Amino acid sequence: MSKLWALKKSIWVFHLCSGSCNNCDIEILDCLTPKFDLERFGIILTGSIRHADVILASGAITRKALPRIKRVYEQMPSPKIVIAIGGCACSCGIFAGSYNIVGPFDKVLPVTAYVPGCPPKPEAMIDGVVKVINSL
Amino acid sequence: MLANIFYFIVFPGFLFTAVIGLLASWVDRKVTARIQWRVGPPWYQNFVDFFKLLGKETIVPKAAKKTGFLLAPLIGLIGVTLVSLILWRMNLEPNISFMGDVIVLIYLCMLPSLAIIIGGSASGNPLAALGASREMKLVLADELPFIIAIFTPLVRIASIRIGSIVLYQQANGMMLTHHLSSFIAFIVAFLCMQAKLTLAPFDIPEAEQEIMAGPFIEYSGPPLAIFKLTRSMMLFTMPVFLITMFLGGLRFEGWSILWSIVKYLLILVLIILVKNTNPRLRIDQSLRFFWLRLFPLALIGFVLALLGL
Numbered sequence: 001m002s003k004l005w006a007l008k009k010s011i012w013v014f015h016l017c018s019g020s021c022n023n024c025d026i027e028i029l030d031c032l033t034p035k036f037d038l039e040r041f042g043i044i045l046t047g048s049i050r051h052a053d054v055i056l057a058s059g060a061i062t063r064k065a066l067p068r069i070k071r072v073y074e075q076m077p078s079p080k081i082v083i084a085i086g087g088c089a090c091s092c093g094i095f096a097g098s099y100n101i102v103g104p105f106d107k108v109l110p111v112t113a114y115v116p117g118c119p120p121k122p123e124a125m126i127d128g129v130v131k132v133i134n135s136l
Numbered sequence: 137m138l139a140n141i142f143y144f145i146v147f148p149g150f151l152f153t154a155v156i157g158l159l160a161s162w163v164d165r166k167v168t169a170r171i172q173w174r175v176g177p178p179w180y181q182n183f184v185d186f187f188k189l190l191g192k193e194t195i196v197p198k199a200a201k202k203t204g205f206l207l208a209p210l211i212g213l214i215g216v217t218l219v220s221l222i223l224w225r226m227n228l229e230p231n232i233s234f235m236g237d238v239i240v241l242i243y244l245c246m247l248p249s250l251a252i253i254i255g256g257s258a259s260g261n262p263l264a265a266l267g268a269s270r271e272m273k274l275v276l277a278d279e280l281p282f283i284i285a286i287f288t289p290l291v292r293i294a295s296i297r298i299g300s301i302v303l304y305q306q307a308n309g310m311m312l313t314h315h316l317s318s319f320i321a322f323i324v325a326f327l328c329m330q331a332k333l334t335l336a337p338f339d340i341p342e343a344e345q346e347i348m349a350g351p352f353i354e355y356s357g358p359p360l361a362i363f364k365l366t367r368s369m370m371l372f373t374m375p376v377f378l379i380t381m382f383l384g385g386l387r388f389e390g391w392s393i394l395w396s397i398v399k400y401l402l403i404l405v406l407i408i409l410v411k412n413t414n415p416r417l418r419i420d421q422s423l424r425f426f427w428l429r430l431f432p433l434a435l436i437g438f439v440l441a442l443l444g445l
Contacts, residue, residue: 006188010181037174039165042181047348050195050356053188077193077356 007053007079008133010042014052014076018069018105020059024086027119028056036122043129054081054132056125057109060088060095061102073109082109083128087118148224150217157368158182160404164371167408182368189361197354199260205354208255209362215247216369223376226298227386230306233299238290241298241377242283245332248366249275252341255363256351267350271341273419274331277426278338282328284434288321289381292441302385310384316445320437322382324430326403329374330410331422333367337414338422375403 017025031038032045046052049072061069073080084105087093095101105111112135115128143149161182169176196202219241226233249271256268289311290296293304305311311318331338342350349355352363379386379399386396417425 006184006191009184010188034173037169037176039169039177040175042177042184047344048353050354051349051352051360053192075195077195079192 004136008136010044011053011129011133012044012046012051013054013056014046014049014072016055016057016069016072018057018059018065018089019062019101020086020088024058024089024119027122028058028085028125031122031125036126038126038129041129049075050077052076053079054083054129055109056083056085057089057105057111058085060092060098060104061108063100063102066102066108069108081132082111083113083115083132084111085115085125085128086120087116090114090116093118143225144217144221148228149221152224153217153220153369153372154365157365157370157372158186160371161368163401163404164408164411167405168412171409171412182364186361186365189364190358192357192360194357194359195354197260200354201258201260204254204258206359208251208258209355209359209366210251211254212248212251212366213362213369215244215251216366216373218247219244219377220369220373223298223373223380224386227302227376227380228388230299230302233297233302236296237298238286238296242286245374245377246275246279248370249332251366252351252363255355255359256341259351259354261354263347264351264353266347267341267353270343270419271334271351273423274334274338274340277423278328278331281324281426281430281434282332284431284438285321285325285328286381288434288437288441289315289318291438292317292444298380301381305384306387310382312382315441317437317441318382320433320440322378324434324437325378325382326406327430328426329378330407331426332374333370333407335407335411337410337417339416340419340422343416371404371407375400375407378403 015025015028030036055073055076073082082105084090088095089105092101092104102108113128113132115124117124145151159179159182162177162179165181166176196205222237222241222244226237252271253268256264256271259265289301292311292315293301295301301311308314312322334341342352347353352360355363376386383399386399387393388396
């Protein structure tokens with residue numbers, strides 16, 4: 001129980017780009033700017049997947065990115081949470097049906113929350129994270 | 137015997153240093169946030185981070201050497217605990233100081249860096265190896281001026297015991313304001329401390345934007361928690377070392393408690409300001425800075441101390 005309490009108060013996120021157009025990634029970084037300041041909730045962007053609790057996944061998965069994504073997920077220490085950021089990660093967006101697209105994220109990894117939008121606003125991402133925390 | 141165990145585990149040793157160190161790290165994060173016009177995390181954030189990491193899974197990579205990988209964090213933790221223990225015991229009871237304890241302290245201050253080097257090399261990850269090699273170069277760079285700077289006030293009072301420097305400062309006022317040599321040595325030691333804490337501009341080993349987390353890249357769960365704790369404890373212990381040597385030591389009688397806390401907070405905020413207003417140096421730049429700029433400066437201070445200034 002206390003473990004879960006600590007996890008809720010300090011979520012370290014890892015930013016996984018799998019063939020996105022970089023728009024969602026910029027918006028993810030927006031969350032960390034002084035205006036939104038996610039550090040006041042204990043959310044930090046980490047550089048290494050070994051330190052992370054949450055994967056922020058963006059982009060429809062390309063064939064080339066698929067094996068890397070699986071490996072990154074396997075390298076993550078449990079408990080693991082995946083949040084799909086953006087229309088592409090949720091449902092492939094405008095790339096649906098493309099020859100080099102494997103599919104949306106929930107086809108490959110167990111996704112806990114979806115944040116749609118192209119790109120989603122930082123407020124929407126914070127809302128998604130809050131919903132994940134409440135569902136734990 | 138029991139008293140010694142108590143000293144090691146509870147009061148000046150592990151628990152005390154850990155709690156104050158985590159609070160100091162919070163001050164670091166909060167002041168950083170305020171400098172960047174953010175709100176910053178609540179005061180218990182570092183405790184929560186620590187307990188969360190304890191609850192995570194520990195992964196030992198296939199390419200890693202298991203014993204070295206898992207033992208390295210403990211080496212660092214024991215080193216910093218011993219430094220804190222010796223410093224506080226000497227500050228509270230200067231008379232128990234023994235001959236050459238400064239040398240012991242300088243050696244023990246090395247242990248956390250050594251732990252990072254061992255852990256990084258044992259990780260079996262190219263980025264961790266790169267971080268370990270950078271840490272090695274940084275230690276080589278900062279150790280030389282640091283030792284000379286620490287020895288300057290000792291040469292001035294012609295004694296190699298921490299107890300005698302604490303007593304001397306209690307009788308004659310702090311070294312920093314009374315001796316030119318100690319003033320120069322303090323500046324050198326402060327900059328070396330920044331490198332020992334691996335904070336910007338000398339956060340080269342774990343440069344987040346280029347080699348992710350450097351030596352810590354493969355660490356997860358409890359070992360990572362211990363490394364983070366060690367860093368927080370260093371953030372408390374190294375300023376206390378400097379305060380003991382240059383700023384009159386720490387005392388716990390009446391109003392001097394407040395004065396001790398103010399001294400520590402001043403040094404801490406100075407560290408944070410330097411950290412937040414400087415870009416990261418390259419490893420060759422920092423080597424040049426320590427050996428060609430700070431080393432002559434430290435030597436000047438040393439010679440002045442020999443001349444009795």
